[in-house]
Amino acid sequence: MADFLYSIDLGIFYFINHTLQNAVFDAVMPVVTDLNKIPAVLVAVAGLLIFLAVRGGATGRSAVIVLIITIAFSDQLNSSWVKHLFERVRPCHVLNDVHLLVSCGSGYAFPSSHAVNNAAGAVVLSFFYRKWTAAFVAFAALVAFSRVYVGVHYPGDVLGGLLLGSACGGLTVLLFVKARKRWEERKIKGVSS
Numbered sequence: 517m518a519d520f521l522y523s524i525d526l527g528i529f530y531f532i533n534h535t536l537q538n539a540v541f542d543a544v545m546p547v548v549t550d551l552n553k554i555p556a557v558l559v560a561v562a563g564l565l566i567f568l569a570v571r572g573g574a575t576g577r578s579a580v581i582v583l584i585i586t587i588a589f590s591d592q593l594n595s596s597w598v599k600h601l602f603e604r605v606r607p608c609h610v611l612n613d614v615h616l617l618v619s620c621g622s623g624y625a626f627p628s629s630h631a632v633n634n635a636a637g638a639v640v641l642s643f644f645y646r647k648w649t650a651a652f653v654a655f656a657a658l659v660a661f662s663r664v665y666v667g668v669h670y671p672g673d674v675l676g677g678l679l680l681g682s683a684c685g686g687l688t689v690l691l692f693v694k695a696r697k698r699w700e701e702r703k704i705k706g707v708s709s
Contacts, residue, residue: 525672529607532664532671533615541665546617549630549662579644582692583637590636590684591629598680599624608667616667628669631660631677632684639685656681 551557565583568576608620623629638652645652660674 525670528671529664533667537615545662545665548658549618549666575644582688583640586636586640586685586688587633590632590681594627594629594632598627602626606668607670614667618666621668625669626673627677627680628663628673630663631674632681634659635678635681636685639682640689643689
């Protein structure tokens with residue numbers, strides 16, 4: 517069964533990494549996959565978070581706090597624990613004919629941390645800003661796709677990452693909702709007593 521699943525994963529990997537190869541994706545996907553390494557993007561994200569915290573009202577402040585907690589949780593859970601359970605080697609370390617467009621990286625492949633963190637962030641942001649859900653999901657999917665296209669992850673790595681990240685985001689949103697409900701109940705009891 518494991519060999520069968522690997523053969524499917526490998527087939528899809530080659531389809532994305534080889535068959536879909538073109539000059540436009542070769543230029544765009546390395547940028548998409550490494551957005552977190554571009555200083556201007558980091559400054560823009562920091563500026564957006566500050567804007568939401570200062571001018572976004574209660575929703576903006578809550579979104580920023582829950583997002584930061586979620587990403588810290590999902591990243592540490594995945595990088596420090598889950599990846600070490602599976603110890604899956606990246607395709608760019610074991611396959612000779614990978615169309616590699618970025619540095620291969622030294623860490624394990626499964627699940628993809630990029631996919632985990634972006635899916636977790638998409639779930640959290642979609643909870644607070646529902647009308648933007650399609651954009652958040654599309655961005656997380658695009659980053660996940662880019663990881664396979666540039667040759668550093670198998671499709672199974674990003675699929676596992678999207679699932680784990682969605683679970684992490686869902687968990688922190690659930691805990692936030694429960695905490696907010698408890699806070700509101702305490703406020704009501706405080707007013708009535």
